[in-house]
Amino acid sequence: MNDALKGRIIWALFDGEGDHPPAALKALCRELVNEQRASWADFNNACDSLRTMKTRDIQCSGFSIRLLYNPVRSVNTLAAVTPEKISERPCFLCAANLPLEQKAIMYRGDFLILANPRPILPFHLTIAHRAHRPQSIYDGMDQFLRITMDIGPDFTTLYNGPRCGASAPDHLHFQAVPSGKMPIEKEFGIKGKFSLLSATDNITISSGRGLGRKIILIEGSRTGDVCTAFRESIDTLKAHTGQSEEPMINVIGHYNNTFYLAIFPRRAHRPAAFYREDDHRILVSPAVVEMGGIIVTPSETDFNRLDASIIEAMYREVSLMPKRKS
Numbered sequence: 001m002n003d004a005l006k007g008r009i010i011w012a013l014f015d016g017e018g019d020h021p022p023a024a025l026k027a028l029c030r031e032l033v034n035e036q037r038a039s040w041a042d043f044n045n046a047c048d049s050l051r052t053m054k055t056r057d058i059q060c061s062g063f064s065i066r067l068l069y070n071p072v073r074s075v076n077t078l079a080a081v082t083p084e085k086i087s088e089r090p091c092f093l094c095a096a097n098l099p100l101e102q103k104a105i106m107y108r109g110d111f112l113i114l115a116n117p118r119p120i121l122p123f124h125l126t127i128a129h130r131a132h133r134p135q136s137i138y139d140g141m142d143q144f145l146r147i148t149m150d151i152g153p154d155f156t157t158l159y160n161g162p163r164c165g166a167s168a169p170d171h172l173h174f175q176a177v178p179s180g181k182m183p184i185e186k187e188f189g190i191k192g193k194f195s196l197l198s199a200t201d202n203i204t205i206s207s208g209r210g211l212g213r214k215i216i217l218i219e220g221s222r223t224g225d226v227c228t229a230f231r232e233s234i235d236t237l238k239a240h241t242g243q244s245e246e247p248m249i250n251v252i253g254h255y256n257n258t259f260y261l262a263i264f265p266r267r268a269h270r271p272a273a274f275y276r277e278d279d280h281r282i283l284v285s286p287a288v289v290e291m292g293g294i295i296v297t298p299s300e301t302d303f304n305r306l307d308a309s310i311i312e313a314m315y316r317e318v319s320l321m322p323k324r325k326s
């Protein structure tokens with residue numbers, strides 16, 4: 001990033017020291033969103049539209065989801081993410097290609113914290129690496145946990161694997177949303193919703209039970225322990241699926257003296273119905289927010305017709321879990 005670009009984009013610096021203790025980050029993020037609402041009309045309109053967005057809660061078998069009708073998200077839902085399509089377009093997360101109105105917090109010299117221009121929730125943030133490098137969490141987990149800890153318990157951090165939800169698989173990025181908004185976050189704390197797989201003094205690993213999709217939950221208070229447990233889980237998944245590259249996963253992170261790290265192993269990026277060309281097409285492209293229980297559709301028809309059985313079938317189809325015998 002050259003000096004002129006830095007001057008245009010960098011709105012604040014956060015280095016975690018001196019004038020910028022970690023507790024200051026969440027306030028800075030909220031200020032950034034408010035500043036962007038004041039100075040960027042399109043973004044302000046996108047935020048305003050969240051207030052009138054239609055939502056519907058659906059009780060599925062053993063878990064609940066919230067359906068959200070958001071026409072602004074059609075760009076994300078329909079994003080073409082094949083390597084050919086990606087190579088044909090300028091990267092929208094590289095600083096030089098950001099909208100002229102967009103400002104950023106430079107986070108510890110490595111990441112740009114940005115207001116998500118098409119938010120799913122108020123104060124939805126995109127956290128993009130300052131350099132154009134591929135989306136990957138195996139080596140990036142230290143940074144993901146550091147951001148999760150710095151931004152604190154009021155926010156929850158998110159990661160989409162390059163083949164299951166990231167609309168920029170060529171540029172390393174995370175997201176953050178206010179915590180407690182995704183139904184799965186309430187289920188983390190409910191006894192009986194997770195079965196213990198292993199426990200040591202420092203790390204507990206459990207598996208979702210009756211939640212309709214596969215979830216591995218890692219809990220621990222120290223970054224190094226959580227990182228190690230995460231990488232071991234990924235290595236196991238790799239061996240299980242026979243994949244040499246990063247297994248298809250979405251990740252949710254939260255920190256409140258202890259880390260909660262939820263991994264959603266995936267079998268498919270999108271359900272088969274997404275690719276249909278008739279009236280049975282379903283415009284839902286499951287990414288981390290959907291796996292967390294907020295199902296976004298840019299189609300009003302789908303908003304009206306999706307029900308528990310369609311959602312349960314979609315989770316089974318895209319999640320790495322035994323297929324139900326019919």
Ligand SMILES: [Zn+2]
Nearest residue numbers: 091094132171
């Ligand atoms: Zn880029």
